[in-house]
Amino acid sequence: MSGQLAVIGLGPGDARYLTREAAEVLAAAQALYGYGPYLDRVPPRAGQVCHASDNREEGARAQAALAHAGRGARVAVVSGGDPGVFAMAAAVCEAIEAGPPSWRALDLLVVPGVTAMLAVAARIGAPLGHDFCTLSLSDNLKPWELIERRLDAAASAGFVIALYNPVSRSRPWQLGAALERLRRHLPPSTPVVFGRAVARPEEQVTVTTLDAADASQADMATLVIVGSRATRVIARSGRSPLVYTPRAAAEVNA
């Protein structure tokens, strides 16, 4: 019997954002692997075994799930958001490349989901309505100098920037340093969005400006969007403002 490994995106917190495909593949799995809080979102099912692990153990989790599927089971690894964006799909591919040849023969199914930047953008308007970059601020797996270089490249070329993993207990200063770096390139009035725990009860989305943006507003559950020179804010009386980036860019220096 040949096993299957599915890598499934749960979308942001609420089950309303789960796709039908993700729900079906989850229901068919015999074993689930994932970071505990993500597994907690999946409705329990009789006969389905859950293997929770810490969020820093992606490599080991991928190997364990592949080994389990290699024994002929239908196994699913769950990610919040989309599994392909700073999540488990790359960890599984790394493990397949480094692992035994039999892992390449497994049926691998990646099930996409609504990633955090799309959910945050939807809450506030359309800040990603024009060209944008998606960058993880974690320097656990790449040098900080590379992150700075990418921030410089993205901001000076007029990309809107979505920042994943802005802060953690072991990475307290990186978001502040990134905002300071971006102030070299962008006007003080550039809109900045902090989207925290979108689609969960504790959701909080705030709009500020680059000069006023305070890194202490962000935590591990926050996604930060820094606008470009073209990004605009529409004030609305009695409603939260809209932030959007127009489809058209008139100038090369936009």
Place this chain on the structure above:
Amino acid sequence: MSGQLAVIGLGPGDARYLTREAAEVLAAAQALYGYGPYLDRVPPRAGQVCHASDNREEGARAQAALAHAGRGARVAVVSGGDPGVFAMAAAVCEAIEAGPPSWRALDLLVVPGVTAMLAVAARIGAPLGHDFCTLSLSDNLKPWELIERRLDAAASAGFVIALYNPVSRSRPWQLGAALERLRRHLPPSTPVVFGRAVARPEEQVTVTTLDAADASQADMATLVIVGSRATRVIARSGRSPLVYTPRAAAEVNA
């Protein structure tokens, strides 16, 4: 009575990728606006009026939908993929900013969806597993020189690049020129993915290299992903290859 305008992402072709929220908001709408082929994906519902328009009429469609919602109706505008990524959410925000003050008082709901690059990436592995840029190749709304500048910035800083709108009847040469531009920065062996009509019956996903990539492989329904220097291909006997970008980047010049 106060109207509502919902801007809804249908995800890639198949209804399996629709979120539960999108399905519920679609079902509650009294009128739907959208590009004809997207409206055709929505199951018909008694009493619901559909207003189809051409895909080049985004501004006029946004205005018509806002005016309809302004008369107190529950109106939905549909987009393929995610409405916030080169789609209707920005067009609606533009119309709100330029329109009558009453449009700012409307209840605006943006419902996110699985955008094309996430669906294509899921089919092939995890090419977007590290920092990436998302760029529209359409020069209808921005100068070609700006697109070139962004391609230069993205490739030289080590971002993977997802290209939307690579080609259309009126824009036949842009993808070829973009690939040529990227060859200045990236090795000939850089993996390139052409994802056509993902999640539809005519789906076709092919993996090639930057030197062999041929713009004529793409059409209006294609999303192109160009890897970085770090992107890898895993050959699998009897299965299609996997393309992924590792989570770690060791070098500043990666």
